[in-house]
Amino acid sequence: MFRFDRRLIHYFDWVMLLLLILISSMALANLFSSTWSGGPAASPIFYKQLYVTLVGLALIILLLGFDYKELETLGFVLYGAVILLLIYAAFSVHTVAGTQRWINLGFMRLQPSEPAKLVMVIVLASYFSHREIGEGFRLRDIIKPGLLTALPFGLILIQPDLGTALMIAVIYGSMILFVKLRWTTIAVLGTLGASGAFVFWKYLLKDYQRRRIETFLNPEGDPMNQGYQIMQSKIAVGSGQVFGKGFMEGTQGHLHFLPERHTDFAFSVWAEEWGFAGSVFFLGCYFFMLLWGMNIALSARDKFGVLLAFGLVMLIFWQAVINLLMIMGFLPVVGIPLPLFSYGGSSLLTTLICIGLLMNIRMRRYQVKG
């Protein structure tokens, strides 16, 4: 299993590590501000995140020792484990805000839906890397990966965690589009998707989930709840203006006008305190990291590497885009964090593993002989 070569150090991905440290520092500074409640000490939440960040960085180093290639087969074992965790989470429960998302592992409470997303990327990359693309995939070619996706999707949906369930679906969609579909398949899928969405809306969504989307479409109808959150977020972002109100000086966050200000709305706090300049700097770093991830896909040595790198970038990208569009008032509140930036141990750990895997692919872009 261990195929470590000291020469791999020559190909270590310093760019990614630098970007990771930069973004994590901004995230921690922002968390310090958004959770500070007066007094000399930072909040325990800050220390918890700092601790998870350090653990995650150590985990990355450890993971670099493995060849990502091992995941091609190991992915299916992980898939089985995650499904078991999701079943367990659905029936033995630790409820947070009325949903069943947590499993207490003793040392930390794990949200199994977070690693589920990562495992889905690995499994799908592995599946498609063994299929010949040819003229593009037919409907029957994507049914099997579709079923593989539907199982965790359903289990996460009943928790209920609409945001993460949608992410699983979005990853599946990105992957099949990436590997090329036939036009006829796209047309059939489009029709199926539209009717599926209708059934989904009508019968499967819980009331509060439907309300979230309805409020988004008509924010004034519900100013005190969902619409209120979006409105306060827009006020926070907009009032930052060019250079922001200054670190720890944001009123929207510190005076609790912003809901979920250290989790889903963390970037609102950043935009308020650092303004347009700070926000563009952050987004620049963030998207450079994503583009660097795409570059890793471009330089990967095999199909699995390309697919895996693409999937990992997409996993981070879609969460980030949905979160940011929500914060800026383009999307309803769906409860998707900004990876690396929002508070939350499971999400952070998963994202750090994603970055670690990308670095792993980068390092092994050349096959070492022997």
Place this chain on the structure above:
Amino acid sequence: MKNIRKRRSRKEKQPLPPVLEAPDAQLTLITPRDDAELDFLKKRALISSIALISFFAILVARLWYLQIQEGETYASLADNNRVRYVEIAPPRGNIFDSLGKEVVTNRPSFNVVLSREDNRLDDELLKKVAAVLDVDISTLLDRIRKMSDTPGHIPIRLAEDIVWEKVALIENNRLELPGIRIEVVPLRVYHYGNYASHLIGYLGEINKEQLDAAEPGIYRGGDLVGKMGLENLYEPVLRGEKGKEYMEVNALGFEQKYLKGIEPLPGADLHLTVNMELQQAAEEIMARDDKAGAVVAVEVNSGRVLAAASSPQLKLDEFIGGISTKAWQALLDDPRHPLINKVVQGQYPPASTYKIVTALAGLGERVISPDSIIFCPGHYRFGNRTYRCWKRGGHGAVNLERALSESCDVYFYQVGQRLGVDRLAEYARRLGLGKKTGVDMEHEKSGLIPTAEWKKKRFNVPWQDGETLSVAIGQGFVLATPIQVCMMTAALANGGTLYRPALIETIRDPDGHVLEQFEPEVLERFVGQGQNMRLVRAGLIEAVNGKRGTGRPARLDNITVAGKTGTAQVVRLKQYQHLKEEDIPYQYRDHAWFTCFAPAENPEIAVTVLVEHGLHGSSGAGPIARAVLEAYFADRL
């Protein structure tokens, strides 16, 4: 698991990719395999990068719109979110009497409030509070329940105006009573209770009309404003200016930080011309036997009102916090009309007090001389009617002095007949009758001085000469308010200067600096009537001091009082004429007047008394005037 095994076996069948030599021989790297599908996927990854960049562009454009284009709008929205200003009520101006005694002031009252900042209700805490306040816990829970719909940052008032001992108890146990605070609110104190209630008025919650009428920003709903009397008339002076405190608040509305503040400006103080001792004496004597009526005392040479009592008193505590419909109806139904300030709102026939006017007009128009003798047989026949004198047996031959002192009606019938109604009205008007005096009291009535023109306009009927006879003795259409009669008396006493009655001596700022100082205001000056006035005054001196004078009940030993009685007929009904006075129903009894001034040689004070349904001016009103004079001259008797 089956699937996985299957796929594994398939993988083993695939040929291994060709291994290429890297340029660096030492590292012996293998370059990416030449694979069309790999290239295809990499092309797609490149396209995806472009998609990523376009999303970045969308996000930056949105940030530009929110933070730069609309940034100022959102910045002000954020400010409005976080800043709340709290108004600080200014202490209202105090009211003092002419001797500087406190009449109305403020005192701090202590309320117990529960802050809901902790957002939880602790039974233990409520039990402790209930024990300290000595109330049942259910009363506290009731108050909390009533406030449950209000925003959480508004504290709940658990008890109002608690005693100092309990304040101390709560303050000493602060640590055990988290969330419980003492709130200090100024409360109006009326040092003389219900005395001068019509004059001073009361405070009440501002109503919608007042709120709409006021300049914006001065009041808010729930503010206390003057509702009656001086509290109402001098509202702009007394209220002061509100202070403001800007507080930073969080999303739940709880105060986080003090930002800035503007101190409130206390209201100015009123120093009255009224002497509360005299006022109290007047009201006390009116309250004896539950009399309804008015007592006015003014300073003869300035128009300063020394006392202005309307009986019965208003019970101010009924009005604080809004009067109940039932209590209001009771006030309306009371035959003694406590709601009416009879000093300015009560209009009565001036009766014989009006003979002062008739006498001055007669002398002034030279239709009589002081020595003219008129014979009174007890009645006077005019046209086909007989006009009676109050003294059935008649006064015999009377001159002016006797006519005034014994109040001979026949004498004045003839003077009136000689004058005619319009010439009489001219003198009445110059003595301030028939028009408002302009005193600082609300809803003043103007009284009525009839003229021929007035009657034509009002009833479209020509004036009958017989009516002049009634007017000459202050009956018929003539109506006057007690304050008018008092000001007329003062004008007679001072030799012909009619003053505007005044209630305010000075208005002072809270540091005692005088902002406004009272100056006597002359409404009318009678010139060339000095001698005639002396003659009328002599008649009034005789009325009080002469053996047969009608005003004898008002006589004092050391001070010469000059006065005139009046008995105003309410109805003339045959059925009551032969009844004993005590048997006539209250509402049909005559009103009693007495108006006087003293000392006669050098007048200082004029006092007018009206007792509704008091039967006789002499016996009904005279003793009251005497009591007021006794109170005024207490140290000289």
